[in-house]
Amino acid sequence: MQYLLxxxxxxxxxxxxxxxxxxxxxxxxxxxxxxIVKSGHFRGGAQLHPTSMAIxxxxxxxxxxxxxxxxxxxxxxxxxxHLVECQNLDEALTLAGRIPTLRVGGAIExxxxxxxxxx
Numbered sequence: 336m337q338y339l340l341x342x343x344x345x346x347x348x349x350x351x352x353x354x355x356x357x358x359x360x361x362x363x364x365x366x367x368x369x370x371i372v373k374s375g376h377f378r379g380g381a382q383l384h385p386t387s388m389a390i391x392x393x394x395x396x397x398x399x400x401x402x403x404x405x406x407x408x409x410x411x412x413x414x415x416x417h418l419v420e421c422q423n424l425d426e427a428l429t430l431a432g433r434i435p436t437l438r439v440g441g442a443i444e445x446x447x448x449x450x451x452x453x454x
Contacts, residue, residue, distance in 0.1 A: 339446045339448055340430065341443065342417070371417070375420070376419045377420075378419060386404055391403075424445070
């Protein structure tokens with residue numbers, strides 16, 4: 336089963352971390368990705384640009400409506416994601432627990448992906 340690990344973090348808190356600490360966390364992220372590629376769990380993933388570069392698209396009265404920024408006012412923003420293949424939810428939660436930003440205030444949302452055969 337595939338799971339999406341949504342990596343959320345308060346962008347203002349990230350910006351306040353010392354560069355050396357951010358560098359260490361990103362190095363640990365690289366090591367984490369290499370380990371899940373090697374173990375066969377990795378299916379895809381990416382880091383996202385900050386929400387200041389986001390545009391939300393909605394439709395109102397049949398017209399496209401564009402709004403700068405994320406879709407909702409939240410304390411934490413989606414900063415990236417990892418698509419992983421796991422035997423079960425426990426295995427996905429174990430992988431999520433290894434993501435480096437957890438120890439500096441990050442949160443990981445773990446969501447099962449609906450497979451085409453389940454539709």
